[in-house]
Amino acid sequence: MPLQQILPTWLALNAANDTSPSGITDLRTGAAVFAGGLTLGDYFDTTEAEANQASNTPTGTLHAGRYRRVQVDSGATASNVKTGTIGYMVAGGQPQLNLVTSYDQSIPGARPVVYLNVVTPGNYCFVQELGVANVLMGASITKSGPNTGDVINATTLGVGDDPTVQEFVPTTIGIALDPPNPATIIRVIMTVAPQPG
Numbered sequence: 001m002p003l004q005q006i007l008p009t010w011l012a013l014n015a016a017n018d019t020s021p022s023g024i025t026d027l028r029t030g031a032a033v034f035a036g037g038l039t040l041g042d043y044f045d046t047t048e049a050e051a052n053q054a055s056n057t058p059t060g061t062l063h064a065g066r067y068r069r070v071q072v073d074s075g076a077t078a079s080n081v082k083t084g085t086i087g088y089m090v091a092g093g094q095p096q097l098n099l100v101t102s103y104d105q106s107i108p109g110a111r112p113v114v115y116l117n118v119v120t121p122g123n124y125c126f127v128q129e130l131g132v133a134n135v136l137m138g139a140s141i142t143k144s145g146p147n148t149g150d151v152i153n154a155t156t157l158g159v160g161d162d163p164t165v166q167e168f169v170p171t172t173i174g175i176a177l178d179p180p181n182p183a184t185i186i187r188v189i190m191t192v193a194p195q196p197g
Contacts, residue, residue, distance in 0.1 A: 013126040014056050015117060016125040017118065021069070041069060042069045043068040043129070059116070060134050063187060064131050064132055068098070068126065068127055070098045070100050071098060071099050072119045073090045073099055074121050076105055082117070083116065084136030084160075084185045085103070085114070086112055086158045086160070086173060087113050088108055089101070091105060097111070100127060108154065109171050112154065114129075114173075134185045136160065137161070137185070138155055138161050138182065139182055140182050143180075147176070148177060149175060153169060153171045154172075160180070173191075176188055177189055
């Protein structure tokens with residue numbers, strides 16, 4: 001899919017929960033309208049200022065990074081597709097780059113993304129795949145004395161954890177830029193974890 005050099009200014013990236021890949025639907029029928037220049041798989045890199053400006057601030061302030069237009073698989077667990085949770089490629093079938101799902105329905109470690117807002121399974125949204133992401137930490141954290149600079153891994157419900165053993169594994173999301181605290185959203189610089197084999 002194409003790298004978009006311009007960002008549509010009529011939208012907030014973390015407010016997309018669309019029934020159409022383009023984000024546009026017919027007012028009468030609700031059918032998808034393929035217009036406006038936005039298509040499934042479009043991605044773009046933003047500076048900190050651009051991401052801040054493209055934020056729906058009640059949902060959260062976005063940060064510099066790469067964002068992609070994707071569809072959330074209809075089989076995703078709705079309660080695990082929300083602000084700051086981690087998703088991956090769908091398990092089973094032919095892998096599709098622009099189809100993501102909740103952690104519990106995925107191939108953990110296969111192309112991690114961070115959800116920017118609550119999304120209805122089957123709908124279209126933007127996810128973050130690189131850069132400084134807002135990651136929701138789990139209700140409890142494994143490591144005692146978590147710190148900025150710690151490794152953050154994805155866990156069962158698609159939330160972050162600060163593991164006791166600080167090493168990169170396939171479910172590593174990145175490095176904490178804020179001190180990890182239970183049930184909070186922290187900034188994490190997304191990294192690519194080494195894959196086994």
